Amino acid sequence: MCLAIPMKILEIREDGTGLVEMDGARHEANLSLVADPKPGDYVIVHAGFAIEKLDEKQADEQLALFAELAGTFIQEPGN
Numbered sequence: 001m002c003l004a005i006p007m008k009i010l011e012i013r014e015d016g017t018g019l020v021e022m023d024g025a026r027h028e029a030n031l032s033l034v035a036d037p038k039p040g041d042y043v044i045v046h047a048g049f050a051i052e053k054l055d056e057k058q059a060d061e062q063l064a065l066f067a068e069l070a071g072t073f074i075q076e077p078g079n
Contacts, residue, residue, distance in 0.1 A: 004046035006059035009039050020045055
């Protein structure tokens with residue numbers, strides 16, 4: 001299964017890539033598919049490409065859903 005992850009743009013480089021971050025994890029992403037990216041913008045990243053912009057509220061909601069989903073896979077010791 002592939003997931004697209006909301007990430008914040010930290011830095012934009014001259015070659016059309018940028019440094020993006022989620023929860024302290026930083027990655028390089030190609031920003032060429034997103035119109036007018038700026039540091040501080042939130043984008044959906046899939047397979048190394050930013051594919052869509054979203055606002056901070058949308059990003060927070062999606063990240064909360066990922067955290068909730070991850071919590072369903074964490075089991076208590078002895079279960």
